[in-house]
Amino acid sequence: MVEPVFEERATQKGRAATTAARLSAAAATGYLVVGLGARLATPAADRVDLLASPEPVVGPAMAIVGATLLGRVPGHRVLQLMTLIGCFACVYAGSVGLAVHGFTSGDDPALVFRIAAWLTLWTWVPSFVTFATLLPLVFPDGRLPSRRWRPVAITAVVVIGTMSVLTAFTDVQPEGDQPANPVAIAVPDAFLDGAQTLLDPLVPALALLGLVSLVLRFRRADPQGRRQIAWVGYALALAVLAAFVAPAPINVVVTLAVPLAIGVAVVRYRLFGIDVVVNRTLVGTALLACSALVYVAVVGWLGGLAGSRDSLVGFVGAVAVAAVFHPLYVRIQRAVDRLLHGSRGDPYRVLGRVIEALRIAGSARQALTRACTAIAAELKLPAVSLRIDRPDAAPVVESVGEEELAVHAFPLRWHDGVVGTLRVGHRAGTDGLDPLDESLLADVAAQLAAVGFALRLATDLERSRDRLVTAREEERRRIRRDLHDGLGPQLAAAVMALDVADRALGQEPGRAVPLVATARDQLQVAVADVRRIVHGLRPPALDDLGLLGALQAGGPGLLAGSNGAPDIRIEGSGNLAGLPAAVEVAAFRITQESLTNAVRHAGAGHIAVHLAGDPDAVRIAVVDDGRGCSEKAVAGLGLQSMCDRAAELGGACRVSAEPGGGTRVAAVLPRGGHP
Structure with missing residues (x-):
């Protein structure tokens, strides 16, 4: 019960402060209007040049902007300072107009004109000195850069207060024909000279420290903070420098850049978070x-x-x-x-632009880049990043804008997995994404998931092709080694034995008989090697019995002579005749490897194999009741070989665990042999 009471009181205080600031801004602006009217009523020869100081224009701009924005961000110190500076600038400019009019119209000006003349003596201090020293220290968030800057801020406040009191109640700064201060207190001239000697260099030093703090804040800020500081910070720095070194018309024009820069920062970069x-x-x-x-x-x-x-x-x-x-x-x-x-309110337009960017892209990688650009442009987001995770490979990252700003993540879900992440940054001046943005970006992420999956498939296909090329070269090397180191020497030895037997026939016929027998044995071994090599390239049973017959002839014989041999049933349906040679060999090898794994590694008691010859593909299903496989298990050479054989033909092979235990191997091989 206590906390709501305090919160309500704080809210009431904030509203009261905002109301007071708005009333003060309205009163100060009205006072300035009265002073400008008095200036117009003054003879032209006696009028004060408006460009002699920036207060007549900068005052109402800062007072009105600060008081208006305080309604959106109550208690913001920068806005409070802006309102304070603007109000005192309006009072100073209006007092100058009234005082000049009153003192040039007669020898005995009215009290109101005397008060205006007194206000011109000191109201420029809380306007100009606050603008030059205190405002840069707390811009743009209303806090000091660090605790080490507290002495500087305290010194600036003390200087502003001291100068205001001295100029308001002493004759420290009479200028030209300006009348003497009517409420001046008698103070020794030595004290005034010492105070002025101290304050004259202190104000520029404090202004310079304020600019240094602004530079340090800019260097340490994140990209969003730098954008907020850049426009107003540069204008503020130029205005402070121009106030000390530039002549009157130039410093007025430069100072006008401050409210203009605030307007740009507010509209473009949502300074002070006033989006609404x-x-x-x-x-x-x-x-x-x-x-x-x-x-x-x-x-x-x-x-x-x-x-x-x-x-x-x-x-x-x-x-x-x-x-x-x-x-x-x-x-x-x-x-x-x-x-x-952007087009947040028109989701169909955003989705249409993203889909169009994906359609015209020349590759999956280029599609990601175009999609990031389209999302950033259509939703006015400062940063968009797409990350596609690839197994056993570095992730693919494409981004627009500064990637560190992309803090809101949307997963790219495809089927049962996540293929990547879409990250975006919220608009400048806001604390997060709007619910409309989140809903729309979730739909966009669903569209981009297909591109991420395609990129992963392309990566897998490229890796599979590399492995297939390597395997093909290894197979050629093995055949070359078998022919050169095995079959070649055997044939050469047989030829040599026959040559010796031929020479022995004329002189010692008895020696020729064992030599011929030796040559015959060597040729038989060579024939067996040739058959082994040919069988490794393509099993002869495929030509003799066909795919289903070859599997039925060889599959049930696995470990048939051992105790506990598994029960293997191999069935087929559809058209399995006339298959391309590559498809037939791949189907045979995948099924054979699946049976071998089920018997040797899974300890299966029952294995069911079904081959379906569809018009467009051959479908293989091998199901056993063994120990099953873990999803986190690393695929061995046999499983990888099955997947590579399927991928080479444009198909797919998937190994999964059965719900009731056991393993299922499912492969799809297009009849064409290519994707």
Whole structure:
């Protein structure tokens, strides 16, 4: 019960402070208007040049902007300082106009003009010195860069207070024909000279330290903070420097850059987090301008036709404005939302742009880059990053903007797994993503998951092709070794034995008989080697019995002579005849390897093999009741070989655990032999 009470009191104090700031800004601006009116009533020869100081323009701009934004961010110290600086600048400028008018109109000016003259003596201090020393220290978040800067801030506050008191209650700064301070306190000249000697160099030193703190803050800030500091920070630094070294017209123009830079930072980079205020302000301003234009156009046209502008013409103009008001509001709101938030309100447009970017891309990698660019452009996001995870390979990362800003993650889900992550950064000046953004980005991530999966498939295919090329070269090396080291010497030995037997026939016929027998044995061994090599390339049973017959002839014979031999059933359906040689060999080897694994490693008691000859592919299913396989188990050479054989033909091979125990091997081999 205690915490809500304190929160309510804090809210009430914040509202009261905001109301006070707005009333002060309104009063100070009104006072400035009165002073400008008094200036216009002053003879031209006696008027004060408005460009002699920046207060007449900078004052109302900073007072109104600061007081308005305080309603959005109550208690923000930078906005409070802006309002304070603007109010005192307005009071100073208005007092100058009133004082000059009063003292040039007669010899005995009224009390109000004397008070205005007194205000001109000291109100420039809390305006200019605060602007030059204190504002850079706390910009843009209202806090000091660190605790080490507290002495600087305290010194600046003390200097502002001291200078305000001295200029308000002493004659420390009489200028030209300005009347003496009516409330001056008698102070020794030595004290005033010492104070002025101390304060004159202290103010520029504090201003320089303020600029140094701004530079340090800029270097340490994140990219979003740098964007917020850049515009206003540069303008503020130039204005402070120009106030000390530039002549009057130049320093006025440079100081005007500060409120302009604040406007740019507010609209473009959402300084002070006033996204809603900017949205409503732009919509209201544009709607008011368009409504006024419609009213003037209708009234002017009808008035020209009727020759007069009576009440009926005004009524018709009001009706015309009412008729176009809602359509204008809808279109203007949509345009402003698109300016600030991109196409967030039109999800079909965003999805269409992303899909179009994916369609025109030349590769999966280029599709990711184009998708990042499209998302960032359509949603006005500062950073978009796509990461595709690839097994046994480095991830693929494509990004737009500064990647460290992308802190919001959306998984790319495909089937039962996650193939990657979409990361985005929230818009400047906001604390996170809007629910509309999150919903839309989740839909976009679903579209990008297909691209991520395609990239992973391309990587797997490339790796499989590399392994297949390596395996093919190893197979060629093995055949070459068998022919060169095995079959070649055997044939050479047989030839030599026959040569010796041929020479022995004429002189010693008895020696020829064992030599011929030796040659015959060597040739028989060579024939067996040839058969072994040929069987390794393509099993002869495939040509004799076909795919299903070859498997049925060899499969049930596995460990048939041992105790506990498994029960193997091999069945087929569909058209399994006339298969391409590559498909037939791959199906035979995959099935044979599956049976071998089930018998040797899984300890299966029952193994069921089914081959289906579909019109477009051969489907293989090998199911056993063995120990099964773990999803985290590392695939061995046999399993990898099965997957590679299927991938080479454009198919797929998957090994999974059965729900009730055991293992299932499922392979699909296109009949064409290519994807």
